[in-house]
Amino acid sequence: MSPLALLALPAFPAISALALIFFGRRLPYNVLGGIAVGAVAASFALALGFIPMDVLGEGAPVTLDLGPWISTHAFQAALRLRLDSVGLCMVLLVTFFGSLITAYSIGYMREDREQGRFFAGLNLFVASMLTLVLSDNLVLIFLGWEGVGLCSYLLIGHYWDQPGVPLAAFRAFFVNRIGDIFFLLGVFTLFGAFGTVSLSELHAHGSELIVGHEKAAGLAALLLLGGAFAKSAQAPLHVWLADAMAGPTPVSALIHAATMVTAGVYLLMRLDWLYSVFPQARMVIGICATTTLIVGALLALTQTDIKKILAYSTLSNLALMFLALAAGSSGAAMLHLFGHAFFKALLFLAAGSVILAAHHEQDVRRLQGVLKTLPITRLAFWVGCIGGAGLIPYLSAGFFTKEAVLESLRNSRLDGFGLHISGGWLYSIVLVVESLSALYLFRLLGYLSSDDREAAYAHEPESGHGHDGNPREKSRSVRLVLGILALAAPSFAWFSGRLVPLHWGHVFPSLVANLALAAGCFAVFSTSRRRELLFKGLARFSVFGGGGVGPLTRLFYFDDVYNALLVLPLKAAAWLLRLVFENIFIGALSAMGWIGERASFLLRRLQTGNVQRYAALMLLAAAFAAYFLLRG
Amino acid sequence: MFNLPNSLALSLLLVLIGCLGMLRRRSLILILLSVEIILNGVNIALVSFNYFRWGTTETGHYLYMLSIGVAAVEAAVGLSMVIVLFKNFHDISPDRIAKLGESGS
Amino acid sequence: MSPQILDPLFAIAALGLIALSLAVVLAKNPVRSTLLLILSFLPTSFLYLMLQAPFVAILQILVYGGAIMMLFTFVIMMINPAPKGGEIPGETAPIRPGAAGFLRTALLLSLLAAMAFIVVPPVYRAASAITPTPISKPGFGSLASMADLLFRDPANNPLTVSFELISFLILAGIIAAINFSRRRGA
Numbered sequence: 001m002s003p004l005a006l007l008a009l010p011a012f013p014a015i016s017a018l019a020l021i022f023f024g025r026r027l028p029y030n031v032l033g034g035i036a037v038g039a040v041a042a043s044f045a046l047a048l049g050f051i052p053m054d055v056l057g058e059g060a061p062v063t064l065d066l067g068p069w070i071s072t073h074a075f076q077a078a079l080r081l082r083l084d085s086v087g088l089c090m091v092l093l094v095t096f097f098g099s100l101i102t103a104y105s106i107g108y109m110r111e112d113r114e115q116g117r118f119f120a121g122l123n124l125f126v127a128s129m130l131t132l133v134l135s136d137n138l139v140l141i142f143l144g145w146e147g148v149g150l151c152s153y154l155l156i157g158h159y160w161d162q163p164g165v166p167l168a169a170f171r172a173f174f175v176n177r178i179g180d181i182f183f184l185l186g187v188f189t190l191f192g193a194f195g196t197v198s199l200s201e202l203h204a205h206g207s208e209l210i211v212g213h214e215k216a217a218g219l220a221a222l223l224l225l226g227g228a229f230a231k232s233a234q235a236p237l238h239v240w241l242a243d244a245m246a247g248p249t250p251v252s253a254l255i256h257a258a259t260m261v262t263a264g265v266y267l268l269m270r271l272d273w274l275y276s277v278f279p280q281a282r283m284v285i286g287i288c289a290t291t292t293l294i295v296g297a298l299l300a301l302t303q304t305d306i307k308k309i310l311a312y313s314t315l316s317n318l319a320l321m322f323l324a325l326a327a328g329s330s331g332a333a334m335l336h337l338f339g340h341a342f343f344k345a346l347l348f349l350a351a352g353s354v355i356l357a358a359h360h361e362q363d364v365r366r367l368q369g370v371l372k373t374l375p376i377t378r379l380a381f382w383v384g385c386i387g388g389a390g391l392i393p394y395l396s397a398g399f400f401t402k403e404a405v406l407e408s409l410r411n412s413r414l415d416g417f418g419l420h421i422s423g424g425w426l427y428s429i430v431l432v433v434e435s436l437s438a439l440y441l442f443r444l445l446g447y448l449s450s451d452d453r454e455a456a457y458a459h460e461p462e463s464g465h466g467h468d469g470n471p472r473e474k475s476r477s478v479r480l481v482l483g484i485l486a487l488a489a490p491s492f493a494w495f496s497g498r499l500v501p502l503h504w505g506h507v508f509p510s511l512v513a514n515l516a517l518a519a520g521c522f523a524v525f526s527t528s529r530r531r532e533l534l535f536k537g538l539a540r541f542s543v544f545g546g547g548g549v550g551p552l553t554r555l556f557y558f559d560d561v562y563n564a565l566l567v568l569p570l571k572a573a574a575w576l577l578r579l580v581f582e583n584i585f586i587g588a589l590s591a592m593g594w595i596g597e598r599a600s601f602l603l604r605r606l607q608t609g610n611v612q613r614y615a616a617l618m619l620l621a622a623a624f625a626a627y628f629l630l631r632g
Numbered sequence: 633m634f635n636l637p638n639s640l641a642l643s644l645l646l647v648l649i650g651c652l653g654m655l656r657r658r659s660l661i662l663i664l665l666s667v668e669i670i671l672n673g674v675n676i677a678l679v680s681f682n683y684f685r686w687g688t689t690e691t692g693h694y695l696y697m698l699s700i701g702v703a704a705v706e707a708a709v710g711l712s713m714v715i716v717l718f719k720n721f722h723d724i725s726p727d728r729i730a731k732l733g734e735s736g737s
Numbered sequence: 738m739s740p741q742i743l744d745p746l747f748a749i750a751a752l753g754l755i756a757l758s759l760a761v762v763l764a765k766n767p768v769r770s771t772l773l774l775i776l777s778f779l780p781t782s783f784l785y786l787m788l789q790a791p792f793v794a795i796l797q798i799l800v801y802g803g804a805i806m807m808l809f810t811f812v813i814m815m816i817n818p819a820p821k822g823g824e825i826p827g828e829t830a831p832i833r834p835g836a837a838g839f840l841r842t843a844l845l846l847s848l849l850a851a852m853a854f855i856v857v858p859p860v861y862r863a864a865s866a867i868t869p870t871p872i873s874k875p876g877f878g879s880l881a882s883m884a885d886l887l888f889r890d891p892a893n894n895p896l897t898v899s900f901e902l903i904s905f906l907i908l909a910g911i912i913a914a915i916n917f918s919r920r921r922g923a
Contacts, residue, residue, distance in 0.1 A: 609730035612663070616655050616845070623852050630859045633744040634787070637864040642751045644857055646758055648849055653762035655845060661813055662767055665774060668805065669758050672781060675797075683788040687872040690886050693793050694896055700800050701903045705910030707805050711812045712914040718816050725818075 003064035005046055006081040006134060009091060012039045012046075013098075014127035017120045024116020033106035036119035040102055040126050044095035050088055061087070063136065063200075070139065077197055080136040086334065090133040090266060093338060097258045097345055098126040100481050104349055105250040107475030108356055112248070118158060122254065125151035129259050133266065138187045138197040141267070145183065145231070148260045149176040155255065156247035168243035175240040179230020186223030193217040199270055206273050221274050221281040224267065232264030232318050235291040239558050241315060245307040249352030252307055257314050257348050258341040265321045265337055269330040282326045283416030289322035290429060295556050297436040301443065305362050306351045309444050313388065314344055316437065317398075320405050323426060329408030332401075339401030339496060342489040343387035346397075349485065350380035353478050354448065368450035374473050378449070380482040385445050387489050389438035389518055393497065393511070397489040400496040403507065406430060407500070431510055438518040446525025639680035646673025660714045660724045664707060671703045743787060750787070754780040767813050771806065778802045790878040 016039030024032060053062065061084035069079040083091070102122050109115050128147025135141050150173075157169035191197050193216035194209040202209070210217050226237075233241040244256050255261070268275065268285075275281050296315030303309045317340045324333035354377060355362055358370055371378040387397035409430060412423040473479055524530045606617070646669060653666030675696050682692025714724060721729045757777035764770045778797055785794035876882040891897040 611660075611726050611730075612655050615651075616848070619651055619655075619852075620848065623848065623855075626852075626856055630856065634747040636867060636869060637861045638747070638751070639788075640860055640864050641857060642754065644853070644860065645755055648853055649755070649758045649762055651852075652849055657762070659767060659818075661809065661816065662770055665770060665809060666762060668774065668801075668809075669761060669777075672758075672777075672801075676781065676784060679785055679788050679790050679793055683790070683872070684869045685867060687870050687877065688874055690790070690874075690878055690883055693790055693878065693883060694886065694900075696790075696793050697796065698899070698903065700796065700805075701906060704800065704805050705906055707808055708910050709913045709917075711808055712917040714812065714816065716917050718818070723818055724816060 003062050003081075005049065006062060006064040006083055007066070008046055009043050009095075009134065010127045010130035012042045012127075013123040013130070015039070017123035017127060020116050020120035020123065024120060027116070029110065029115060030106070032116055032119055033102070036123055037099055037102045037106065039123055040095055040099040043126070043130065044092070044099050047088065047091045047095055050083060061085075075191065075197075077137050077139040079140065080198070080200075081134040082136040082200060083134060086266075086269065087133055089334065089338070091130060093341060094126060094129050094133065094259050097254060097341060098122070098129075100484060101250050101254040101258075101345065101349070103477050104253075104352070104481040105248075107477035107479075107481075108250055108352055109248065110475065114158070118155070118248070121151050121155045121158075122250070125155070125255060125260070129263070132263055136199050138190065138199065141199075142180075142183065142187065145227075145263065146180065148255070148263060149173060149180070149231070152176070152244070152251075152255050152260055155251040156244050158248050158251070159246070162246075165246045168246040172240040172244045175237050176230050179227045179237060182223050182226025182230070184227075186220045186225075186227060189216055189220035189223055193220055202271075203273060210277065217274065218278045218280065221271070221278045222284065224271065225281060225284055228264030228267050229288060230264075231267075232261045232322070233292075233315055234264070234288050234319060234322060235295060236288070236558060238292055238295070238315055239555075239562065242308050242311050242555075245305070245311050249307065249348060249355060252311070253345045253348035253352065256311065257344040261314065261318055262321075262337050262341070265318070265325065265333055268322075268325050269333060272325070272328075272330045275325070276328060279414070280416035282328070283414050283419060283421075285322050286326035286414045286421065286426070289319040289326060290426065291319075292316070293319035293323070293430070293433050297433045297440065299555060300440040301436060304364055306354065306364055306367070306444065307348070307362060309364070309440060310344065310347055310351060313347075313437065313440065314340075316433065317344065320402065320430065323430065324405045324408050326414060327405075327408040327412035327423060327426070329404075329412075332404040332408040335404045335496060335499065336398075336401040339387075339397045339492065342397040342485070342492050343384050346380055346482070346485040346489055347384035347388060349478075349482055350377050350384060353377040353380070353473060353482060356475070356478065357473060364444060364447040368447055371448045376473060376479045376482050376486075380486045381445055381448065383486045383489055385441040385518075387493065388441050389514055390434065391438070391511070391515055391518055393502070393507075394494050395490045397493045397496075399493060400500040400502075402430075402434060403502065404500045407503075435510070435514055435517055438514040439521050442518040442521040443525045446522045449522075450526045636680060636684040639684070640677060643673045643677035643680070646670070646676065649673075658725050658727065660717065660726060661711070663726070664710050664714070668703065668707065671699060675699050747784070747787060750780040750783045753777075754784070768810075771809050771813055774809075775802050775806050778806075788878075789872060792878060792880050792883050 016035055020032060020035060027035075050062065061082055063083075064081045066079035066081070068076065070077040102119065105119070105122065109118055112118070125148060128144045128151060130144075132141055132144025132148065135144060153169050153173040153176075156172055157166055159165050160169075187197060190202075193213035194202060194206070196202060196209070228234075230237040241256060241261070245252055275285075293316050296312045296317075296319060300309050300312035300316065303312060317336070321333045321336050321340070324330070324336060353374065354367060354370055357374055357377070358367055361367055371381060383395075386392055386395065387399075390396045390399035390402050393399050406427055409423045409426045412426075414421040414423075414426075524534050650666045650668075650670030650673060653669065654663050657663050657666060678692045678695050678699065682690060686692060717729060718724055723729060754777055757773055757780065761770045761773045761777065764773060778801055782794040782797045785791075785797060874882065887896050887900050888894070
């Protein structure tokens with residue numbers, strides 16, 4: 001397998017994206033989808049071809065040097081692609097989910113609009129993500145970084161004429177941009193400290209190069225955190241992920257569950273050697289990740305939109321990955337990255353199937369019992385929820401991965417900024433929050449499987465649906481992909497079980513607790529009578545108060561804080577400038593105009609058209625001239 | 633009394649009389665007539681300079697010929713303009729046909 | 738002519754000329770103004786004769802009186818505007834009532850008076866300082882002398898060329914006058 005194949009990996013989807021942009025409108029829909037899927041699947045097949053090269057094992061990484069890119073006297077960045085074991089895993093992840101989700105989109109987007117643009121965006125996204133994962137220096141990573149951010153914006157804004165969508169897309173892009181600023185500053189500082197931006201060089205000689213530049217390196221570590229936080233939606237830069245659900249569901253599955261949001265984790269994994277030297281940075285990661293963990297879980301518990309529930313769950317799980325990084329175990333982070341991708345993508349795609357079958361209805365309260373007539377989706381949801389909550393060890397995709405994270409936390413310590421947090425605290429917090437995940441996932445499942453007759457979902461009988469007006473799974477590709485993933489997730493679970501040692505003593509109680517919570521929650525939410533009882537009971541606690549202004553409804557006030565800190569000062573400044581401009585500048589200009597008008601009034605009297613007056617003026621001038629001529 | 637200063641004074645007075653008429657008459661034709669008086673005064677100055685100061689050649693007489701040539705052409709063109717104006721406005725009073733001012737349309 | 742009668746002759750001619758010109762300017766009737774102007778050519782010609790310019794004197798009568806004033810007469814006869822607003826067409830603008838009119842008239846008269854009193858004395862002084870030179874050319878001012886001045890050695894004589902160019906000037910005037918009388922448009 002020649003190293004040139006490395007170039008082909010991102011090239012296939014990139015070329016496909018270009019082709020779809022230019023010819024998308026003229027091609028029939030199935031050809032469009034076929035090209036899109038084919039490109040990503042080709043990359044996947046190509047990536048599989050690297051496995052025998054023992055890259056995953058102890059073999060040397062494959063590098064492809066495409067020549068100098070930026071080479072000046074002071075700064076060089078080479079166009080070099082590098083595939084090592086971590087890289088290959090990421091490539092396989094991206095291409096696997098990329099091809100599956102693109103295939104799913106063929107069914108999902110069949111009656112949608114501007115499909116060529118959509119598939120082009122998906123392909124471009126995959127190409128950018130692959131560039132990000134394969135590149136060997138930070139500048140090229142930034143290229144992929146920007147590319148995925150751009151595709152995220154484009155794809156979120158797919159339904160651009162619906163209210164709130166362009167704003168949501170812009171918000172995602174904007175917060176990402178802020179992260180990009182931090183990223184760039186971090187790269188510059190890193191270059192200042194180490195003199196190179198090449199990852200392989202940094203990895204090999206990092207400990208020598210850092211001598212004498214500790215402060216700069218520490219600053220760079222913190223700045224790069226900003227970039228990672230924005231991309232992976234950690235507090236306080238997490239506010240965009242929920243809004244990003246305005247895009248089509250395949251986009252949410254691919255970008256905001258499995259791949260783009262993991263770019264931040266990937267970056268920190270690559271720079272792990274740097275963070276191992278600076279415990280303060282790890283402290284920051286720990287604090288922010290813990291905050292995000294709790295916020296995400298609590299908010300997922302009270303949302304009523306399917307996709308938002310899943311989005312906040314993603315927040316929580318990403319925080320888990322960051323906690324693993326804070327504890328120093330990038331292996332655990334990577335493992336949970338994979339596990340989460342499996343069950344979250346499955347859940348999102350299943351949710352998409354529900355949304356599609358129910359004519360784009362997304363409120364769970366109106367979707368009760370909808371899974372009754374959607375068999376494959378029902379299976380997918382059950383597998384996904386069991387996986388997400390980690391209920392059954394060898395069948396839940398999330399179980400062993402969360403165990404790995406917990407393990408790494410238990411033996412760790414966070415030190416920095418004068419604070420010391422022992423891993424035990426974190427361990428306990430994670431344990432408790434993960435029980436919440438059982439709660440919110442099965443709450444969702446409960447709504448969707450509710451057997452309540454009166455509130456059940458129904459719409460008028462139409463052609464294309466069953467005669468009884470029930471929602472049906474119409475699309476073959478949707479069902480196929482759901483089936484594949486429903487099988488793949490437990491397979492991964494079983495596989496991960498071989499990698500992670502299990503301490504039954506610690507695990508057993510939490511397992512039992514989670515099972516009980518899940519069963520109880522499901523039972524409550526799947527029957528409206530019990531649900532009413534629950535709500536009545538909870539209404540006594542104002543935190544959950546329906547319609548109240550508790551922190552949950554206000555999304556923990558993050559938006560309000562941003563509004564006060566950023567938006568209001570800008571608005572005030574704009575108002576002030578407008579005042580100055582309109583009154584002073586325009587006033588000055590109007591004054592000049594007024595002066596001109598008055599002057600012209602006076603001068604106009606000279607032009608009467610009366611020849612005799614003109615003659616008189618000429619004589620006057622002549623008299624003056626004569627006087628002055630004769631005087632001298 | 634027949635000397636250059638007096639001739640020049642005569643010429644100047646004729647010019648001023650012509651100016652007076654030019655500024656005060658209410659008919660375009662009579663304005664042109666007053667201009668002829670001015671030219672007349674200028675011609676007298678030309679010829680008297682030649683007589684009193686330039687006895688060698690008659691350049692002043694020649695200048696006189698130029699002057700009346702110009703006067704003829706100017707009178708012709710001016711009067712044809714007056715005729716056209718009269719056709720349009722049926723009035724040759726300069727105050728009333730001054731259309732450029734604020735009260736003009 | 739002997740110098741002794743030149744002085745009173747000059748005085749008579751000059752005063753007559755001034756009086757007639759004033760009359761032209763102040764007359765109410767436009768026809769009367771024209772005729773008075775023609776009449777004023779007589780003292781003018783006489784002055785030219787006294788200035789030893791017989792050719793010029795004849796030209797004055799012939800060209801000025803014979804051609805230009807004919808033009809004026811024709812036009813005045815042709816253009817016969819009806820009296821508007823109680824005024825004789827062409828009469829001198831009356832002094833407008835009120836402060837504005839008074840100011841205007843005063844301004845005008847003072848302008849002319851200023852010109853007269855400011856310009857005349859320096860000119861007079863300067864002119865007095867000039868010593869007159871006598872006529873040295875034989876036949877000064879006669880037709881033969883003029884012809885000699887204009888047409889001798891035409892190749893090197895600037896006056897010949899410019900004399901002929903007057904005809905171009907007249908041509909331009911003719912074209913302009915004809916163009917004015919053309920109907921506009923179709």
